[in-house]
Amino acid sequence: MSSAVLGVDAHPVEVETDLAGGLPGFTVVGLPDPSIRESRERVAAALKNCGFHFPARRITINLAPAGMRKVGALYDLPIALGILVSSEQLEPFADGKVLVVGELSLDGDLRPVKGVLPMALLARELGLRSVLLPPENADEAAIVDGLEVWPARSLGDAVDLLRSPEKRDPYVPSEGGGNGRRPMPDLSDVRGQEQAKRAVEVAAAGGHNVILIGPPGSGKTMIARRIPSLLPELTREEAIDVTRVYSVAGLLPGRSSLMRYRPFRAPHHSTSNAGLVGGGAFPRPGEVSLAHHGVLFLDELPEFQKNVLELLRQPLEEGSVRIARAAISLSFPAVFMMAAAMNPCPCGYYGEPRCTCTPGEIQRYAARVSGPLLDRIDIHVEMPGVPYRELQRIEAGEGSDVVRERVVRARAVQAERFAGAPGLFTNARMGPKEIRRYCALDADGKALLGKAMEKLGLSARAHDRILRVSRTIADLAGSDPIQTTHLAEAIQYRSLDRPRWREGG
Ligand SMILES: Nc1ncnc2c1ncn2[C@@H]1O[C@H](COP(=O)(O)OP(=O)(O)O)[C@@H](O)[C@H]1O
Ligand SMILES: [Mg+2]
Numbered sequence: 001m002s003s004a005v006l007g008v009d010a011h012p013v014e015v016e017t018d019l020a021g022g023l024p025g026f027t028v029v030g031l032p033d034p035s036i037r038e039s040r041e042r043v044a045a046a047l048k049n050c051g052f053h054f055p056a057r058r059i060t061i062n063l064a065p066a067g068m069r070k071v072g073a074l075y076d077l078p079i080a081l082g083i084l085v086s087s088e089q090l091e092p093f094a095d096g097k098v099l100v101v102g103e104l105s106l107d108g109d110l111r112p113v114k115g116v117l118p119m120a121l122l123a124r125e126l127g128l129r130s131v132l133l134p135p136e137n138a139d140e141a142a143i144v145d146g147l148e149v150w151p152a153r154s155l156g157d158a159v160d161l162l163r164s165p166e167k168r169d170p171y172v173p174s175e176g177g178g179n180g181r182r183p184m185p186d187l188s189d190v191r192g193q194e195q196a197k198r199a200v201e202v203a204a205a206g207g208h209n210v211i212l213i214g215p216p217g218s219g220k221t222m223i224a225r226r227i228p229s230l231l232p233e234l235t236r237e238e239a240i241d242v243t244r245v246y247s248v249a250g251l252l253p254g255r256s257s258l259m260r261y262r263p264f265r266a267p268h269h270s271t272s273n274a275g276l277v278g279g280g281a282f283p284r285p286g287e288v289s290l291a292h293h294g295v296l297f298l299d300e301l302p303e304f305q306k307n308v309l310e311l312l313r314q315p316l317e318e319g320s321v322r323i324a325r326a327a328i329s330l331s332f333p334a335v336f337m338m339a340a341a342m343n344p345c346p347c348g349y350y351g352e353p354r355c356t357c358t359p360g361e362i363q364r365y366a367a368r369v370s371g372p373l374l375d376r377i378d379i380h381v382e383m384p385g386v387p388y389r390e391l392q393r394i395e396a397g398e399g400s401d402v403v404r405e406r407v408v409r410a411r412a413v414q415a416e417r418f419a420g421a422p423g424l425f426t427n428a429r430m431g432p433k434e435i436r437r438y439c440a441l442d443a444d445g446k447a448l449l450g451k452a453m454e455k456l457g458l459s460a461r462a463h464d465r466i467l468r469v470s471r472t473i474a475d476l477a478g479s480d481p482i483q484t485t486h487l488a489e490a491i492q493y494r495s496l497d498r499p500r501w502r503e504g505g
Contacts, residue, residue: 002015013063027059031068052089072103114247131149133152139173150168187229210337211381213341220383221266231295271287276311278321289332
């Protein structure tokens with residue numbers, strides 16, 4: 001038994017071998033990608049170099065079910081074992097069913113493959129006894145309980161494991177895998193910038209997307225990197241979902257097991273469409289999926305192409321990316337919080353004497369961030385440049401743990417509020433109905449919002465965003481009604497709606 005992975009799900013693939021008389025040959029049937037034909041050379045050399053013989057018969061390999069496309073070298077090991085059994089060099093294994101994957105090198109060593117976590121989850125679901133795989137993939141498979149993990153360094157090892165029960169030691173995973181080795185950077189590293197730190201706390205609490213605007217060196221990237229540490233810790237289920245994506249992408253670092261921390265991804269603005277949202281001839285997850293349950297950070301937002309930003313709309317709305325090709329249709333998960341950063345003008349020093357931008361340049365720059373993507377960002381915050389010497393004098397503030405506790409409490413309030421609404425967990429995702437129901441204002445609040453709308457010329461969209469964010473601020477304060485102070489703070493987070501941005505300076 002082997003497996004094929006589509007999206008982040010593994011499907012069973014049976015590897016059948018038949019030896020027949022006639023002219024020696026080697027045929028793989030069952031929708032194999034051309035890459036699988038090369039298996040012949042690797043399998044033949046590996047068998048010989050491990051002291052077995054490669055039968056001079058007509059060999060037919062069938063990968064079933066035939067309707068599903070198979071790609072990659074992971075079937076080398078099951079093919080080699082199948083040939084050994086068919087040619088009576090190895091007894092059929094009668095002691096339960098085993099899922100087998102691994103690429104062979106010419107000397108018979110095993111090389112790691114992608115997607116082992118979903119395969120191990122499948123093996124458990126199918127009630128298989130164990131997985132036989134390359135040692136580099138063993139920790140990943142060991143995440144799944146109730147499954148024996150049999151790591152084999154070579155084809156010879158694999159044969160030994162199948163022949164001799166005493167070789168099957170219980171597998172002990174190596175210490176600290178996944179991204180658990182390096183701790184996440186902490187918010188206490190950031191000096192000053194109280195307003196921005198508060199803004200990311202509100203964003204984390206309500207699941208709001210956020211943009212930081214400030215001159216170079218003001219700490220935008222530094223703060224954005226720390227957002228994952230403010231979010232609730234991953235549940236085991238979420239950690240498995242994150243690890244699945246990295247497993248399929250072949251990006252699990254070294255010998256690694258569960259991803260323990262929320263991911264932070266910062267794709268460069270030159271990243272291709274497929275790199276950002278996933279795709280390619282054999283679809284791979286993109287940055288939005290690598291940011292699943294974490295943070296996608298778009299630094300230098302105005303540098304991104306507008307069409308690339310368009311692509312983010314579907315994942316932002318649906319929490320997944322659908323990819324359709326001629327023969328396949330699959331999806332990758334992509335539930336993430338979006339953070340962005342930008343300079344206030346092309347040179348970065350808007351409002352300071354050293355700013356060298358012309359009004360026209362500033363206007364064109366502002367125009368680049370208008371439109372559909374900005375529409376999805378609830379919280380805008382402007383950060384002042386602080387001279388380094390001054391920063392040193394500011395005392396370290398709260399650490400991520402303290403802030404995260406408040407975020408977790410606010411999230412618990414939201415979980416209770418939306419208990420009856422499937423798929424709705426945070427204030428950021430409230431629709432018009434929930435906004436009417438949960439964001440009622442008193443007379444003072446209505447007057448304040450009305451005045452702000454008029455003065456700032458806010459749209460109906462901005463109006464709803466302000467209400468969602470004020471709901472989160474009230475939740476952080478443990479207040480059921482939205483008070484005027486909560487609303488006033490939310491109104492502050494609409495920098496990019498101000499005339500200077502709309503009219504360019
Ligand atoms: N508020 C701050 N507190 C502590 N260090 C800071 C702060 N702002 C900037 N720095 C220092 O300056 C460096 C550059 O900051 P960065 O976050 O990259 O700025 P930006 O993204 O706004 O250009 C950081 O690595 C950090 O060492
Ligand atoms: Mg930066």
